Amino acid sequence: MELSATALSSETEVVCYSCQECGPDASGHLPGRSCACRGSDAGYVHLSCLANYASEKSRHEQSVQDFNRSWEYCPVCEQKHRGEFAVALATEFSAFVCREYPHDATLRVICLSTKLSALMGLTNQSSPQQMTEMVTIGRLLLEMVPQVSTTEDKEMFLSIKGNAHHALGTMARREITSEGDKRMISHFQSYLEVNEELGYSEGICFAKVLLADARSMCGGVNIKEYLSVHLEAYESRVVDFGEEGELTIHAGTRYAELLLKFSDPRYAETALGRERKREGLDLLSKMKTISVRVFGPDHLVTKEISRVFVENELVE
Numbered sequence: 001m002e003l004s005a006t007a008l009s010s011e012t013e014v015v016c017y018s019c020q021e022c023g024p025d026a027s028g029h030l031p032g033r034s035c036a037c038r039g040s041d042a043g044y045v046h047l048s049c050l051a052n053y054a055s056e057k058s059r060h061e062q063s064v065q066d067f068n069r070s071w072e073y074c075p076v077c078e079q080k081h082r083g084e085f086a087v088a089l090a091t092e093f094s095a096f097v098c099r100e101y102p103h104d105a106t107l108r109v110i111c112l113s114t115k116l117s118a119l120m121g122l123t124n125q126s127s128p129q130q131m132t133e134m135v136t137i138g139r140l141l142l143e144m145v146p147q148v149s150t151t152e153d154k155e156m157f158l159s160i161k162g163n164a165h166h167a168l169g170t171m172a173r174r175e176i177t178s179e180g181d182k183r184m185i186s187h188f189q190s191y192l193e194v195n196e197e198l199g200y201s202e203g204i205c206f207a208k209v210l211l212a213d214a215r216s217m218c219g220g221v222n223i224k225e226y227l228s229v230h231l232e233a234y235e236s237r238v239v240d241f242g243e244e245g246e247l248t249i250h251a252g253t254r255y256a257e258l259l260l261k262f263s264d265p266r267y268a269e270t271a272l273g274r275e276r277k278r279e280g281l282d283l284l285s286k287m288k289t290i291s292v293r294v295f296g297p298d299h300l301v302t303k304e305i306s307r308v309f310v311e312n313e314l315v316e
């Protein structure tokens with residue numbers, strides 16, 4: 001009986017690991033968490049307590065590279081904060097930099113980039129205001145990065161620039177106008193170039209897929225090339241994460257879906273269409289078998305595979 005009473009109280013009232021209180025902080029927020037901490041009590045913290053802690057940490061940080069670390073990673077599980085919690089913390093980070101380092105353009109770039117990553121992490125859940133903010137920050141970063149970039153931290157600034165192009169391309173895609181389409185392609189092209197300059201193979205692969213998808217949205221796609229970009233993405237993930245990696249299965253499913261789509265007589269002569277259809281179906285079945293075994297039948301990755309089966313009127 002005592003055990004269940006304890007479990008109940010910790011479920012309804014979580015304690016902040018920093019101040020040991022469970023009520024709302026001065027701004028009215030209850031302790032929250034959005035990292036990889038698990039269990040009924042680990043990792044819960046008031047946003048204001050975490051901001052105080054991160055301010056203290058970053059004041060003593062020696063390197064520019066680590067300045068944002070305590071504003072992005074949970075000190076308990078050392079994983080990134082996610083979702084709205086990450087966005088709120090990044091907003092506190094910007095306020096901290098504006099207050100304490102108002103004339104430091106480098107730190108301004110770093111906190112803006114942290115905010116942009118947090119907002120991008122919301123994927124399709126972002127509000128119209130947040131989308132506008134992403135565009136504003138992305139443009140500001142492209143303007144500021146060349147002014148503050150140093151040889152010493154070249155790689156960090158290049159990847160900030162790449163992320164700005166990624167965000168601006170993603171936002172342009174949502175406009176669904178021909179002007180937006182042009183900007184989308186140009187930003188994804190720049191994102192690819194930055195990754196090539198950095199030599200990030202996973203980034204290059206991802207950028208190629210974004211660019212190929214963008215071109216196909218605009219109708220200017222060479223199907224053979226498009227398929228080979230997705231095949232390459234799948235194969236490189238097999239190398240990086242193994243056949244059972246979540247990203248591998250995701251890429252394999254996407255490639256199978258495109259094989260099925262382009263097996264339609266509208267896109268391919270009959271013999272080629274039949275070949276693509278068989279290849280697509282084989283790959284999709286393989287992805288399903290692995291996904292069910294590794295993640296189970298109710299996992300999002302498995303459900304995504306089932307959706308492709310249903311939409312293509314195929315029997316699993």
Ligand SMILES: [Zn+2]
Nearest residue numbers: 016019046049
């Ligand atoms: Zn607290």
Ligand SMILES: [Zn+2]
Nearest residue numbers: 035037074077
């Ligand atoms: Zn944590």
